[in-house]
Amino acid sequence: xxxxxxxxxxxxxxxxHNSDWAIxxxxxxxxxxxxxxxxxxxxxxxGPEGSVYEKRFDVDEHYVSEMRDRAMVLAxxxxxxxxxxxxxLAGWDLLELIMVSKSEDYPDLFELHRDGDTWRWVNKPLxxxxxxxxxxxxxxxxxxxxxxxxxxxxxxCVLDQRDGNLWMDAxxxxxxxxxxxxxxxxxxxxxxxxxxxxxxxxxxxxxxLKFLLNIQQGAPARRLNWTMTVNPLLDTSPENYHKWGIQKxxxxxxxxxxxxxxxxxxxxxxxxxxxxxxVFPIRCYLCSFQDLMTMPKWxxxxxxxxxxxxxxxxxxxxxxxxxxxxxxxxxQFDDGLPTSPGVWPDLETEPPLSR
Amino acid sequence: xxxxxxxxSIKSRPVYGTLEARQGKAHLMxxxxxxxxxxxxxxxxxxxxxxxxxxIPRGAGFADQLRALNPAQFYEGPSYxxxxxxxRRVLQDAHMGLQVYLTGTEGLMGQAQNEAMQAGIPHTxxxxxxxxxxxxxxxxxxxxxxxxxxxxxxxxxxxxxxxxFVRDHYSRRLAAYQGVCIDAEDPGNVPAPKGIYE
Numbered sequence: 001x002x003x004x005x006x007x008x009x010x011x012x013x014x015x016x017h018n019s020d021w022a023i024x025x026x027x028x029x030x031x032x033x034x035x036x037x038x039x040x041x042x043x044x045x046x047g048p049e050g051s052v053y054e055k056r057f058d059v060d061e062h063y064v065s066e067m068r069d070r071a072m073v074l075a076x077x078x079x080x081x082x083x084x085x086x087x088x089l090a091g092w093d094l095l096e097l098i099m100v101s102k103s104e105d106y107p108d109l110f111e112l113h114r115d116g117d118t119w120r121w122v123n124k125p126l127x128x129x130x131x132x133x134x135x136x137x138x139x140x141x142x143x144x145x146x147x148x149x150x151x152x153x154x155x156x157c158v159l160d161q162r163d164g165n166l167w168m169d170a171x172x173x174x175x176x177x178x179x180x181x182x183x184x185x186x187x188x189x190x191x192x193x194x195x196x197x198x199x200x201x202x203x204x205x206x207x208x209l210k211f212l213l214n215i216q217q218g219a220p221a222r223r224l225n226w227t228m229t230v231n232p233l234l235d236t237s238p239e240n241y242h243k244w245g246i247q248k249x250x251x252x253x254x255x256x257x258x259x260x261x262x263x264x265x266x267x268x269x270x271x272x273x274x275x276x277x278x279v280f281p282i283r284c285y286l287c288s289f290q291d292l293m294t295m296p297k298w299x300x301x302x303x304x305x306x307x308x309x310x311x312x313x314x315x316x317x318x319x320x321x322x323x324x325x326x327x328x329x330x331x332q333f334d335d336g337l338p339t340s341p342g343v344w345p346d347l348e349t350e351p352p353l354s355r
Numbered sequence: 356x357x358x359x360x361x362x363x364s365i366k367s368r369p370v371y372g373t374l375e376a377r378q379g380k381a382h383l384m385x386x387x388x389x390x391x392x393x394x395x396x397x398x399x400x401x402x403x404x405x406x407x408x409x410x411i412p413r414g415a416g417f418a419d420q421l422r423a424l425n426p427a428q429f430y431e432g433p434s435y436x437x438x439x440x441x442x443r444r445v446l447q448d449a450h451m452g453l454q455v456y457l458t459g460t461e462g463l464m465g466q467a468q469n470e471a472m473q474a475g476i477p478h479t480x481x482x483x484x485x486x487x488x489x490x491x492x493x494x495x496x497x498x499x500x501x502x503x504x505x506x507x508x509x510x511x512x513x514x515x516x517x518x519x520f521v522r523d524h525y526s527r528r529l530a531a532y533q534g535v536c537i538d539a540e541d542p543g544n545v546p547a548p549k550g551i552y553e
Contacts, residue, residue: 187528200366249541
């Protein structure tokens, strides 16, 4: 299908909205009625047609507006995109991976024409038609990582692999769940995850690192993570927390359905061929509570997950103060009926709300 | 002086050890204030004959005792900022096998470690021993300004004025802890400051 790109904002008047198509394909992250950390990895080799898992780098109706928002964030704070000196080759690896994937997966939107080292890249939605020399930094307007990630939805962490660890040595991070690339750049896997509660004790990071160190070329992996965001704000950065934190206090029982968003990250992991680095795209999807409630199964399940989440996690994810109001709202959509296993909405088979 | 036992913390927070004399034909010891005591404890004439000491007293009276150790080179600097060019020059000349010893405040050890890392020495090969003040070097995540010797939490950023919660999250590259606005969701509701480890 040809995607109709929304003209919308992720700040100020928050005109962001999901179409019925976007709601139906939203990556609802809960496969059962409760949640606890897990190394929930699976292969990233496609998925059901139309789902966010189908393509290597999903492009959706928010693409053009998200890229506009990214450019605004970078204009305000260039430190959101950084690459340590030894990571330039990995940046070229990433550029190649994205250009090849997008031109193969979305031939109506993106074209890549390669003649030896002379490459021509056509990005129709953003109106870009550039010719450059592969592996020659001087032929692009930005470094290779910045160039391609200004044209690709999601944050990107480019990780160096050495000493049996992964190092956050480059990244483009403008749609983050409250962490700072500028602060964390140069840290290893355990250090940048240090503030996460409970998961270290459960051995999650040791197992996850083992898995990630062994990801092979051509065999990417993926997992979901989630949090909560008031208003469809992509840039929930610590840098700007003193500006957006107050928005959490604007929820009322009347506006919570529209303002409270479930924020889901589709995290994928690709081995990079020349640098042996690992790229870790973190793609953010937002969906308002009221849109989620149009899927009866998701309504029942979200209530149960939020209700039963350990206090530490609700605190870490930043919604402990708003949890009572969220539960007042969500409980209206939980009639106590059982839910089918798995993340899919199962709209045809799940019963409508019975009250 | 007894050493302060830092409480267990998260994995990005540095852990310091106890200096021990290692084998090597060249030794670089960088210390501030009470860090001098750690050097005095391990010093031997043989070791000192191959050691360059860079010491920033910060009001502590150990310079004469260190000088009396007869190190191969001794420099007394008025501040870290005044000393850092010299530290870079020394590291630039360093040969494989240089032993690096850092001792004193976290700010001193963190910044000097960063210089050594930039010179190609892995941070795991550098010895550290905390002595003296437990104050922290802290970066405000909002304005990026770094404040030295932060002793209380919360703390008002000396650059932008925001009231900051002093986290245990630590960046080796910045040699700083992270400060994050504490009253963003309830402006003006700032707890009374107390010592970081109280």
